[in-house]
Amino acid sequence: MSQEVQDDGMFSRVQATVPLQLRISAIPGAGRGLFVSEAVPSRGLIFRIAKPLLCIVEDGKEALRRTCDNCFAARSGIYQTTSRKNLRAECHSEAWEHHHKAECAVLSRIRQDPQDRVEERVTHKNVRLLIRLLCLHEAGMIPEQQWDEILGLKTLMGAGQEELERQVQFLCDFMASYEVTSLDENVVRQLVHTHFNNNLIMDQPLLRGGLFYPPGNGCVASGICLEPFASMVNHCCDPNSWWTFNGCEFQLRAIREIPAGEELTISYIGITESFKFRQEILLEDWGINCACLVCKQGPQGPTDGPLYERLQNIQRLERESVDGCAPLNEVKHFIIDMVGAGYDFGTWPLRQLYRQIFCTVLSRGNFMGALKVWLKLYYVVDVASSPPQLPDDRLNSLKKLISLIRAVQLMESPLITEDVKWALSYARGYLSRKLCEETEKCFGDIEVAKFEKEQFQMVFGHGAERFDDRARYVQGMKVLLEWARIPDVSESSL
Ligand SMILES: C[S@@+](CC[C@H](N)C(=O)[O-])C[C@H]1O[C@@H](n2cnc3c(N)ncnc32)[C@H](O)[C@@H]1O
Structure with a gap:
């Protein structure tokens, strides 16, 4: 069974950039699935539906x-x-x-x-x-x-x-x-x-994200949508595409290059959740016994022994605390010991624990501390995560980094030396420009890209081209990373 574009069927309301096929999924037992007949470049738009019913x-x-x-x-x-x-x-x-x-x-x-x-x-x-x-x-x-x-x-x-x-x-x-x-x-x-x-x-990307928006969410839910064609995309814990909405226009985009003939997949849940959580929710909410390559690897974090017990203790303290945060020292020492035991920064639950530290530090009004944690998250922790962070989530992290730099600039603290001040100022301009460019690459010419451009113009106005010098930015970022005591970030990942 395979369907190419039809006049009156579900394909008629779809604007696709490559030919699509609806046929039996390559995932055993998943029913129908959607396939691309031609390759799609990374970040490319795969299809859009202007106004779902x-x-x-x-x-x-x-x-x-x-x-x-x-x-x-x-x-x-x-x-x-x-x-x-x-x-x-x-x-x-x-x-x-x-x-x-x-x-x-x-x-x-x-x-x-x-x-x-x-x-x-x-x-x-x-x-x-x-x-x-x-x-x-x-x-x-x-x-x-x-x-x-x-x-x-x-x-x-x-x-x-x-x-x-x-x-x-x-x-x-x-x-x-x-x-x-x-x-x-x-x-x-x-x-x-x-x-x-x-x-x-219906995830609306970035527009409403800001300094205090919960970390880890690149988007804000603005509604729900029932659209049979969009529903044809099956789940994978390491998906090749993700969806977003521009107003009420549905868009499916490629996370990486997708070769011709491959089935399109999205993740029905947060891709950095634990193995156990993913398996439970997928089974409960969609009847899916997920057997993708990520699930076949099984749990990646500690599953028994002293580290596991400490993790359970941290989760218990977190549940019992008034503000939903476990004590900072417990979390910090746990992270140090997990990394010491050979766990990669991207492993569950390290990414989530770093975010918890960030929330605690920020809720105490410590902007300098929060910026230091976010620099570590942005340049070290998030880049290690596997499967990789979604492109819009990465952009939201960049947006937050810029907001934090701004907050620290406004503090005028005697603890901030002249060279750090200069580095903050240059990094903010350069990263804001980068945010505009990356947003457009990620979403095309949609509302959120226009919004970011407007913001950039409003803040930096004429002369914004002075923030075009990558060598100066790298020099400034090195100063900031040293200030935040983050060693070993390669120049290419800045
Ligand atoms: C939104 S629908 C996807 C379209 C569906 N394949 C169809 O034919 O209508 C979600 C359903 O597809 C199936 N499905 C999606 N991803 C799957 C996966 N990775 N493994 C097994 N079943 C899956 C499950 O039955 C799930 O409840």
């Missing part, structure tokens, strides 16, 4: 306030708020035609229910997604072919997980009690399962 804004209050319900543009201060909906003025009629005229009456009917907490429930993203899907279908706005695609998606039905079943039951009952659809109860149940097994988190 179902995109729902995340239900966090902040996200609902700052994200346009139609196009998912995410900037503050540009929205008109109309009766509980956040829309850019120019999006009103498009949103009405695309989905709102189908769901408006049902939403109003639900909101008129005097029952407690109905507004809270209807704001939930899963509830809104299901209402929209069912209403669009009821109004005949989903083409038959697309409806069949949705019904043909894999589900986890019958897996029998209590929590999942509870959520499924709640959604089925909710749709039935407000008579959202005339579809049979079993079809609704199947659709709910389909949704849970196939929805994608």
